[in-house]
Amino acid sequence: MAVKKTKTVFVCQECGYESPKWMGQCICGAWNTFVEEKVLPIDGEDKRRRSSSAGTEGGAGARAKATRISDVRSGDYTRMDTGIGELNRVLGGGMVKGSLTLISGEPGIGKSTLIIQAAAQIAGRYGTVLYVSGEESEEQIRMRADRVCRGSVDNLYLLAETNMEAVMKVAEEIRPVFLIVDSIQTMYSEDLDAAPGSVSQVRLCGNLLMRLGKMGQLPIFIVAHVTKSGELAGPKIVEHLVDCVLHFTGERNQELRILRAFKNRFGTTSEIGAFEMEEEGLIEVENLSKSFLEGLEDGTEGAVATAVYEGTRPLLLEVQALTSPTNIGFARRTTVGVEHSRLNMILAVMDRKAGVSLINQDVYVNVVGGLKPEGTSIDLAVALAIYSTFKGIPGSSTTLAIGEIGLTGDLRSAPNADKIIREAARMGFKKIILPKKNAERIADVPAGVRLAGVTGLREAIAELREAAPGARGER
Structure with missing residues (x-):
């Protein structure tokens, strides 16, 4: 195992400026403020990291650096209108850029229908949307889109793929404003030999998607399977990892569907959204009472x-x-x-x-x-x-x-x-x-x-x- 060599840098205690050699006066004008520090280089291609360091984007010399909380810009999150009022309500007013949302539900309850309707709306309002499916072919998704989506869907791109590295490469090429992965249990990374859907693969793929979303301010929707008891399948760590956890419920022999948030870092978890399953897709129920x-x-x-x-x-x-x-x-x-x-x-x-x-x-x-x-x-x-x-x-x-x-x-x-x-x-x-x-x-x-x-x-x-x-x- 190769041992990483440390390097020496000199950091100004006034402004944080780094220099490869000691200086009597810093560029900020302060004298005798440089302190010697030992830095362990971090591989910028390390996929386990959440993001690159604040100062540099990747590279062998990338250095992890903490930021004073008072220097972090605070304010309202930038939200995107999904075009579906009930979904916006459950999300807390819209979809937050850079957020990672997990949606689960029984098979056939309408998860994919809801998501492709939202994808079509966002594609028409904001730009390119990438829909990744590991369960259906592109033709099957197109058939559903023809049935439930209204208006033009020219900006909606489809990708039938289960390899996470391939998905991330395509996302970097077309730079979508919204990414959908259906479902996380079908995805796998080349870095692990485990089968898709295993605990290690779900954990790693979730980390890769989080890194992609946080670095690029890209909102991501992840579809997840459920167990026989109705609970979310896979490791519990995925629920802790994401920003929002949504659950779609309803009886398959009834038209009413209820969307509820079990976790929401950007809003309340007490809101519910109501839909009715019709031939043309999910219709919002405004008067639920x-x-x-x-x-x-x-x-x-x-x-x-x-x-x-x-x-x-x-x-x-x-x-x-x-x-x-x-x-x-x-x-x-x-x-x-x-x-x-x-x-x-x-x-x-x-x-x-x-x-x-x-x-x-x-x-x-x-x-x-x-x-x-x-x-x-x-x-x-x-x-x-x-x-x-x-x-x-x-x-x-x-x-x-x-x-x-x-x-x-x-x-x-x-x-x-x-x-x-x-x-x-x-x-x-x-x-x-x-x-x-x-x-x-x-x-x-x-x-x-x-x-x-x-x-x-x-x-x-x-x-x-x-x-x-x-x-x-x-x-």
Whole structure:
């Protein structure tokens, strides 16, 4: 193994000027400020490095150099409009130059469709876009582009390649403004003998793409596979390496698709984007609340409307519940969109604080649309939906319930209740059951809306029975 020889340089402590020999006076005018330093040359072609040094671009004499934080230019990131409003929303306002974004999802969910639509929009707005595919031929990608892309795609270049060195060479030749790699599990580097998709290959290819993007201020989208459990395949280090991690979810037999950010260095992770899969590609869903509430009708037992605040907008949705007598063994608890542990807690509070025992009942809870809302604002709606189906109380399509249930049976305040109320009024709701503390802080109540402020679960149940159209009473 060859030993790298060090060389001696003299550095001015005032301005940082480097000289191969000692000088009494620096070019900045300072005297006797030079200090001798030993420098270990770094190979500029070392692919493991994030970028070249600040002073020189490559070369055997390239020297790593730290920068004072006060000398680093700070300001807003330069963002690119993808031409897709819902994608811009999830990214935090657009795509940041030099960013590395990882997008994953189940096979056939629409990842490639979304990306090629964004690629076509960016190609028409900003210039050359390079789409690298290790899974499909150029003809297959062209067929999809003809179906889902609108307008001219002359600036969109296709490359069917799995060799990372070849991809980087082509990127240097055509200098795209946006690069897409579909997918990272199919790429390999000549520096390793491991098979494509292995931990070492995915890690190395991710590092090479990061180096390419950061050095050239090139935004890069990486498509990734998922495991059987729906988690991102490959080493966890890739998620730490990238700037944004997006996940595309939805049922393949349904049209609705939800895009959510699990990590975003340039924005919030609480935003979601909604799309519908149509023959002409993915269509943005502007009124997501309406699509979630389409099946909510008067007189339906076990259905209650609720709301959560996702990022910068309130989102109204429907919670459904069903109870059935247990035949054998222990009672079953099945949830879709609600944490299993959270449901068990709500059932325990209903038993001890509201006198509703479900120990001999199977309980099923579903958030309509396949959405998994974050936070605890839907607790009250879950409890009321369970009570409604257990007691045979028909639900009201104009009543909405929000609030967190505490272990003492009281209701805790829901965040952004004022904005949720305005959205509920716009959607035609007449009565909103919410924690009393929230109701007291709402000064401007929309016309035609009645706020039912309650302190505990028993009061909320009483308000539900009052709102029920043609209630049949308890069984």
